[in-house]
Amino acid sequence: MDVKIVSSQEEGAQIALKIFQDQLAKNNASVFGLATGSSPIAFYEAAVNSDIDFTKATSINxxxxxxxxxxxxxxxxxxxxxxxxxxxPFKVNYLPNGMAKDLAAETKRYDQIIDDNPIDLQILGIGRNGHIGFNEPGTPFDITTHVVDLTPSTIEANARFFENKDAVPRQAISMGIGSIMKSKKIILFAYGESKAQAIKDTIEGSVTTHVPASVLQNHNDVTVIIDQAAASLLK
Ligand code: F6R
Structure with a gap:
């Protein structure tokens, strides 16, 4: 893993933007795997303020x-x-449909989208418990798109975005670790002290389903962009 310790999220965003621009220079019809949450916001801001052109590109959240x-x-x-x-604007934006009546069919539909549009570059954040996407600790590494019951720790972490904890949905549809690992390149952002243990376990710990992001040690092209606080427990 290529670990870049940055002094600000803006600096991290510029590093990621360069990787995106290089990817688009190779193929302007690239497929980008995208994440939500606070970690990629500075990057999205930088992308919006740049002259980067995604009109031929595809996104898959x-x-x-x-x-x-x-x-x-x-x-x-x-x-x-x-x-x-x-x-x-992108050519097309794919996200799982959280309103699908048949969730099993929706996971199959999403897997087909990922198969049809192999991801060139995937953005990830990381949960305090090491989750990536909504792949919580214990999730098998070869899983594809699936419906997840959120853990109490994730519900609590996400409660800040809702009126209260009870308003946080209890389930999500998530791309699986198996699909994430098929992405050709991965950028993982983590900022703040609350991510320090997960980052240590991901980079220096053993590869274990207890820390889903530790699987990234098995990928050959991962850039980890972290601030000093998230890096504070690294050797
Ligand atoms: C979001 C996602 C999650 C977040 C993670 C970190 O699409 O898949 O795994 O990346 O929960 O969230 P933040 O960045 O808000 O700390």
Whole structure:
């Protein structure tokens, strides 16, 4: 893993932007795997303020809450539109449909989308418990798109975005670790002290399903962009 310790999220965003620009220079019809959450926001801002052109590119998001539609400002589709897609148009944007009546069929549909559009570059954040996407500790490494019951720790971490903890959806649809690992390149962002243990376990710990992000040690092209606080427990 190529670990870059940055002094600000803006600096991290510029490093990621360069990797995106290099990818688009190779193929302007690239497929980008995208994440929501606080970690990629500075990057999306930098992308919006740049002259980067995504109009031939495809995006595939990691996940979506079950039961929230695009009008709900906590849905991931809403987040992606307001932070990126409305300002930087892509050729096509794929997200799991959290309102699908048949969730099993929706996971199959999403796997087909990922198979048809192999991901060139995947953005990830990391949970305090080491989750990537909504792949919580214990999730098998070869899993594809699936419906997840959120853990109490993730519900609590996400409660800050909702009126209260009870308003946080209990389920999500998530791209699986198996699909994430098929991405040709991966950028993982982590900022702040609350991520320090997960980053230590991911980079220096053993590869174990107890720390889902530790699987990234098995990938040959991962750039980890972290600040001093997230790096504070590294040797
Ligand atoms: C979001 C996602 C999650 C977040 C993770 C970190 O699409 O898949 O795995 O990346 O929970 O969230 P933040 O960046 O808010 O700390």
């Amino acid at each position: 990691l996940d979506e809450y079950v039961g929230l539609d695009g009008n709900n400002d906590q849905s991931y589709i809403y987040f992606m539109k307001s932070n990126l897609f409305d300002k930087k």
